[in-house]
Amino acid sequence: MGEPILRLLDVSRAFGDFLAVDGVSLDIRSGSITGLIGPNGAGKSTLFNVVAGDLMPSAGRVVFDGKDISSLAPERRFAAGLGRTFQIPRPFKRMSVLENVMLAPLDQSGEGLLAPVFGRARIRQEESTIRKRALEVLDFVTLRPLADQPAGKISGGQMKLLELARVLMGDPKLILLDEPAAGVNPALTEVLIGKIEELNRSGKTFLIIEHDMDFVMRHCDPVIALAEGRVVFEGSAEEAQSNPVLLEAYLGAPVDA
Numbered sequence: 001m002g003e004p005i006l007r008l009l010d011v012s013r014a015f016g017d018f019l020a021v022d023g024v025s026l027d028i029r030s031g032s033i034t035g036l037i038g039p040n041g042a043g044k045s046t047l048f049n050v051v052a053g054d055l056m057p058s059a060g061r062v063v064f065d066g067k068d069i070s071s072l073a074p075e076r077r078f079a080a081g082l083g084r085t086f087q088i089p090r091p092f093k094r095m096s097v098l099e100n101v102m103l104a105p106l107d108q109s110g111e112g113l114l115a116p117v118f119g120r121a122r123i124r125q126e127e128s129t130i131r132k133r134a135l136e137v138l139d140f141v142t143l144r145p146l147a148d149q150p151a152g153k154i155s156g157g158q159m160k161l162l163e164l165a166r167v168l169m170g171d172p173k174l175i176l177l178d179e180p181a182a183g184v185n186p187a188l189t190e191v192l193i194g195k196i197e198e199l200n201r202s203g204k205t206f207l208i209i210e211h212d213m214d215f216v217m218r219h220c221d222p223v224i225a226l227a228e229g230r231v232v233f234e235g236s237a238e239e240a241q242s243n244p245v246l247l248e249a250y251l252g253a254p255v256d257a
């Protein structure tokens with residue numbers, strides 16, 4: 001396990017007077033599959049949004065791969081190697097699965113300011129490179145047979161795989177997954193877990209929000225727990241299982257040890 005790839009330094013995020021994330025400092029170790037748990041409303045998704053750039057922190061710093069990214073836009077963070085999926089996938093429903101993957105926000109000259117300079121041949125060339133890469137990624141996540149289907153027609157679990165495919169287009173170092181197992185049938189959850197572990201073995205780091213404790217215990221180490229916007233636990237999955245603070249947070253009652 002390596003150095004921290006992501007560091008949060010006293011990060012807070014307020015909505016009006018309410019602190020959804022309240023002075024969080026933590027390190028995510030390079031090469032880990034870190035689980036982020038906590039009861040509803042604990043601030044997990046807000047924290048993801050702050051890390052991915054969809055929300056700016058009200059205070060504190062986000063350091064990724066040694067660089068302060070606190071004020072970068074999400075696309076810049078994606079380009080720097082930080083990918084995220086959403087709790088509720090948001091594909092372009094009428095576009096095909098393949099088109100959705102091809103639309104991952106890469107540095108495409110077709111969309112850039114210099115597009116007129118590069119000319120059509122260059123753009124066509126790039127499009128064919130992107131298509132090839134998108135098909136490879138779809139192959140990897142087992143969705144290639146559905147490449148031409150409208151994204152609105154695929155199942156919830158397949159949408160989670162599609163989100164992973166979009167993220168993989170950026171060849172990220174760190175992947176944030178927001179409830180990958182929620183609403184996904186067990187067979188597809190197994191496929192997803194297999195892919196996560198394969199990617200992890202090839203060096204990618206994961207930070208995963210998940211309510212399914214069985215998933216967390218089996219696949220995440222370490223585990224970080226948030227409650228009311230603060231870190232209340234950091235440790236191994238094994239320690240998490242017997243931690244009185246966590247049992248209280250989840251079962252709603254103090255535990256007499």
Ligand SMILES: Nc1ncnc2c1ncn2[C@@H]1O[C@H](COP(=O)(O)OP(=O)(O)OP(=O)(O)O)[C@@H](O)[C@H]1O
Nearest residue numbers: 015019020038039040041042043044045046047087
């Ligand atoms: N845009 C917003 N405006 C106001 N309050 C918000 C906003 N987003 C989140 N909150 C509040 O911040 C708190 C933390 O929400 P958040 O979604 O981060 O929690 P969570 O741990 O991800 O919960 P869940 O497990 O239910 O997804 C909640 O009380 C929520 O109502």
